Amino acid sequence: MGVRIDGLQYANWSEKIFRQMREGGVGAVHVTITYHETFRETVLNIEAWNRWFEAYPDLIVQARTAADVRRARDSGRTAIVFGSQNPSCMEDDIGLVEVLHTLGLRFMQLTYNNQSLLAAGCYEEEDSGLTRMGREVVDEMNRVGLVIDMSHSGERSTLEAIERSSRPIAITHANPAEWHPALRNKSDTVLKALGETGGMLGLSLYPHHLKGGGDCTLQEFCDMAARTADLMGPERVGIGSDLCQDQPDSVVHWMRTGRWTKAMDYGEGSADQPGFPPMPDWFSDSRDFSGIERGLREAGLGETEVAGIMGENWLRFFEAGFGPTQVAE
Amino acid sequence: MGVRIDGLQYANWSEKIFRQMREGGVGAVHVTITYHETFRETVLNIEAWNRWFEAYPDLIVQARTAADVRRARDSGRTAIVFGSQNPSCMEDDIGLVEVLHTLGLRFMQLTYNNQSLLAAGCYEEEDSGLTRMGREVVDEMNRVGLVIDMSHSGERSTLEAIERSSRPIAITHANPAEWHPALRNKSDTVLKALGETGGMLGLSLYPHHLKGGGDCTLQEFCDMAARTADLMGPERVGIGSDLCQDQPDSVVHWMRTGRWTKAMDYGEGSADQPGFPPMPDWFSDSRDFSGIERGLREAGLGETEVAGIMGENWLRFFEAGFGPTQVAE
Numbered sequence: 037m038g039v040r041i042d043g044l045q046y047a048n049w050s051e052k053i054f055r056q057m058r059e060g061g062v063g064a065v066h067v068t069i070t071y072h073e074t075f076r077e078t079v080l081n082i083e084a085w086n087r088w089f090e091a092y093p094d095l096i097v098q099a100r101t102a103a104d105v106r107r108a109r110d111s112g113r114t115a116i117v118f119g120s121q122n123p124s125c126m127e128d129d130i131g132l133v134e135v136l137h138t139l140g141l142r143f144m145q146l147t148y149n150n151q152s153l154l155a156a157g158c159y160e161e162e163d164s165g166l167t168r169m170g171r172e173v174v175d176e177m178n179r180v181g182l183v184i185d186m187s188h189s190g191e192r193s194t195l196e197a198i199e200r201s202s203r204p205i206a207i208t209h210a211n212p213a214e215w216h217p218a219l220r221n222k223s224d225t226v227l228k229a230l231g232e233t234g235g236m237l238g239l240s241l242y243p244h245h246l247k248g249g250g251d252c253t254l255q256e257f258c259d260m261a262a263r264t265a266d267l268m269g270p271e272r273v274g275i276g277s278d279l280c281q282d283q284p285d286s287v288v289h290w291m292r293t294g295r296w297t298k299a300m301d302y303g304e305g306s307a308d309q310p311g312f313p314p315m316p317d318w319f320s321d322s323r324d325f326s327g328i329e330r331g332l333r334e335a336g337l338g339e340t341e342v343a344g345i346m347g348e349n350w351l352r353f354f355e356a357g358f359g360p361t362q363v364a365e
Numbered sequence: 366m367g368v369r370i371d372g373l374q375y376a377n378w379s380e381k382i383f384r385q386m387r388e389g390g391v392g393a394v395h396v397t398i399t400y401h402e403t404f405r406e407t408v409l410n411i412e413a414w415n416r417w418f419e420a421y422p423d424l425i426v427q428a429r430t431a432a433d434v435r436r437a438r439d440s441g442r443t444a445i446v447f448g449s450q451n452p453s454c455m456e457d458d459i460g461l462v463e464v465l466h467t468l469g470l471r472f473m474q475l476t477y478n479n480q481s482l483l484a485a486g487c488y489e490e491e492d493s494g495l496t497r498m499g500r501e502v503v504d505e506m507n508r509v510g511l512v513i514d515m516s517h518s519g520e521r522s523t524l525e526a527i528e529r530s531s532r533p534i535a536i537t538h539a540n541p542a543e544w545h546p547a548l549r550n551k552s553d554t555v556l557k558a559l560g561e562t563g564g565m566l567g568l569s570l571y572p573h574h575l576k577g578g579g580d581c582t583l584q585e586f587c588d589m590a591a592r593t594a595d596l597m598g599p600e601r602v603g604i605g606s607d608l609c610q611d612q613p614d615s616v617v618h619w620m621r622t623g624r625w626t627k628a629m630d631y632g633e634g635s636a637d638q639p640g641f642p643p644m645p646d647w648f649s650d651s652r653d654f655s656g657i658e659r660g661l662r663e664a665g666l667g668e669t670e671v672a673g674i675m676g677e678n679w680l681r682f683f684e685a686g687f688g689p690t691q692v693a694e
Contacts, residue, residue: 076405083460131412139467 039063039109040325041347043238043276044119044187044209046291048283049088053321054095057114060322063347064105064115064354066143066208066276070125072294075132078125082139085116100140102355117354119143119185119208123152123173124294130169130176137180142358143208144177145185146170146197149303150296155186155193158219159303163190166200174200181359187220187238187276194226203357204234209276211240212267215260216247220304224267231268236353238276239264239345243313244304245278254318258331261345270341274350275328281321285311368392368438369654370676372567372605373448373516373538375620377612378417382650383424386443389651392676393434393444393683395472395537395605399454401623404461407454411468414445429469431684446683448472448537450517452481452502453623459498459505466509471687472537473506474514475499475526478632479625484515484522487548488632492519495529503529510688516549516567516605523555532686533563538605540569541596544589545576549633553596560597565682567605568593568674572642573633574607583647587660590674599670603679604657610650614640 040061046068047053057065069085070078089098099105099115108115118140126132126144136144146166149157154170156163166174174197177184184205186194197205207230213221222230222237230237239261246252247260265273280287288311292303302310318327325346332342369390375397376382386394398414399407418427428434428444437444447469455461455473465473475495478486483499485492495503503526506513513534515523526534536559542550551559551566559566568590575581576589594602609616617640621632631639647656654675661671 075408079404079464080458080460082464083458086460086463129409129412131409131415134415135408135411135468138469139464 038343039105039347039351041105041274041350042066042279042322042325043206043236043274043350044068045277045279045281046121046283047279047281048287050282051092051095053281054088054092054114057322058095058112060325062114062322062325063109064099064117064350065322066117066119068121069118069141070120071122071148071291072124072296075125075127075129078120078136079139082118085118089116098140100142101358102351105351105354117142121145121188121291122148122294123154126173128153128169130172133173133176133182134180137182141182142354143183143185143206145188146173147186147189147193149188149292155197156190157188158190160190163192165192166196171200175202178202179361181357181361183357191223191226194222195229198229198233198235201233203361204236204353205230206236206238206353208236208238209240209242209245209278210237211245211260212264215263216245218245218304221245227264227268231272234272234356236272236274236349237264237268238274238350240276240278241316241319242278242280243315246316250314250316252316254316254327254331255334257316258328258335261332262335262337265337265341265345270337271344271349271352273345274347275325275345277319279319279321280312283312288312367672368434368676368680370434370603370679371395371608371651371654372535372565372603372679373397374606374608374610375450375612376608376610377616379611380421380424382610383417383421383443386651387424387441389654391443391651391654392438393428393446393679395446395448397450398447398470399449400451400477400620401453401625404454404456404458407449407465408468411447414447418445427469429471430687431680434680434683446471448514450474450620451477451623452483455502457482457498459501462502462505462511463509466511470511471683472512472514472535474517475502476515476518476522478517478621484526485519486517487519489519492521494521495525500529504531507531508690510686510690512686520552520555523551524558527558527562527564532690533565533682534559535565535567535682537565537567538569538571538574538607539566540574540589541593544592545574547574547633549574556593556597560601563601563685565601565603565678566593566597567603567679569605569607570645570648571607571609572644575645579643579645581645583645583656583660584663586645587657587664590661591664591666594666594670594674599666600673600678600681602674603676604654604674606648608644608648608650609641612641617641
């Protein structure tokens with residue numbers, strides 16, 4: 037029996053949501069714990085997670101390794117894997133890469149839409165590629181086993197991260213731009229380079245990443261998944277729902293503007309649609325994973341491919357990616 | 366073959382010192398990583414340690430458990446256990462107790478000479494005992510497996526910590542006040558209560574804690590050790606050398622005054638002797654542990670008692686103290 041894994045969620049966490057993960061048979065979720073927060077603020081978010089782990093030990097448990105995910109499955113709990121969508125949490129201090137890894141961080145985006153100290157985001161007009169510090173941080177993330185996530189990065193930066201990294205990287209939540217040409221979706225050039233280097237793409241269910249937005253049908257989504265599996269290899273694709281369940285619109289405002297501007301920035305939205313967009317009716321929460329699994333079958337994918345996309349691919353990726361580089365003794 | 370453990374050092378760490386630990390057959394050292402530093406500053410100190418672990422993997426390795434100490438011994442390295450001499454590192458945030466434990470902290474003093482948010486230090490005229498927050502923090506330290514260290518605390522605070530704590534506590538570096546009545550040394554009342562609850566005393570080699578200071582002889586020290594083993598039980602005593610090797614006097618000034626005063630405070634020293642006092646000639650660095658082992662035998666202790674005091678007692682204490690409270694499943 038495979039394990040279902042969601043490659044990205046950022047919900048307004050609650051007992052209800054944790055119970056829905058169990059009802060949906062979701063074995064592991066990569067959760068965003070921080071966007072623009074400093075290191076100390078990120079630690080406060082970890083403290084909040086520690087209280088959830090203490091409050092709901094029958095529902096959730098922190099995972100630092102693939103083995104932790106398997107143990108969570110065997111004990112009927114959902115494994116929680118920490119990630120950051122921006123490198124703000126490491127400030128300008130490369131030593132924090134190892135410290136954050138020790139605290140359980142397993143994914144970190146090098147950029148979130150904007151230029152960071154490390155690379156350029158997908159909303160910048162000019163893509164710097166990896167910066168001097170960016171190259172050093174990629175090496176350090178490789179050393180400790182903190183996965184590089186380029187979901188919100190620019191094309192050149194992403195290709196340079198794939199090239200520089202000695203270990204496979206991830207795009208945890210995005211779709212092919214060929215299918216839906218959003219700034220956040222990825223070119224076939226990026227997706228092929230990602231797949232050829234053993235990287236992973238988590239297919240996003242965030243409406244701005246879907247053709248037709250919230251009106252995208254399950255069949256359209258699953259047909260796109262099948263084509264992406266053809267392009268990248270069926271072992272290189274998973275789900276990264278980008279589910280922002282129960283979040284107030286103030287949160288999408290924080291995600292988009294952090295503290296980098298005093299002005300309004302609508303990101304993927306617009307003045308007409310400034311808040312979180314409505315989700316497709318076939319995916320509102322973690323209980324809807326069964327529907328996607330059925331849809332993938334109906335799109336013509338075989339059982340192994342479906343199990344891979346639903347979670348086994350992420351699990352293998354966790355296995356290879358989360359520990360320190362193996363050094364010959 | 367037993368393992369030699371030093372229950373406290375705060376040296377000006379260097380390859381030379383790490384090599385001397387190996388030459389002295391020291392299997393584990395509880396090292397002070399922070400005094401008055403904030404959380405973020407403490408993390409910088411951990412980052413410095415991470416660089417030492419990376420630079421000297423053949424000499425030292427971080428230990429989080431007694432099993433790590435045994436593995437270090439089997440691979441011919443010295444296990445490094447992190448500790449704090451003051452709760453400044455947890456600021457006023459009980460959530461940092463678990464975070465610091467995750468980062469490897471295994472001992473934390475509730476006070477360093479002065480009143481803290483948690484308890485009173487041994488230099489305060491008024492001993493508050495455990496504060497409201499102090500009682501909460503003791504419970505939280507118990508829960509996660511962070512050992513309460515009362516080396517620099519007042520008598521009432523120490524007795525209340527022993528009483529409140531559901532797990533044995535430690536006085537990692539001090540001697541009996543009956544032998545040498547320094548403010549930092551401990552009454553028989555405290556030592557008996559500590560021993561009866563399974564706690565540990567690390568005997569100090571810091572000259573201000575020794576009868577006769579730096580002129581104290583090895584035989585006097587070892588005779589005191591034998592009497593303390595009689596008082597507390599031979600399994601309740603270890604070494605906590607308080608070795609501050611190669612430190613400039615600016616460091617003892619930081620230890621004494623931190624940021625709590627703008628005036629000079631000589632602590633255990635005096636205007637005549639403001640710096641670190643000269644060590645006894647039979648204990649200058651980690652290579653001198655063999656001499657203490659011989660001295661303990663000559664003081665009439667049996668082989669089991671000697672092996673216990675030299676390290677096996679600390680190792681058993683680590684085994685019981687460093688993990689989370691066992692919860693029935």
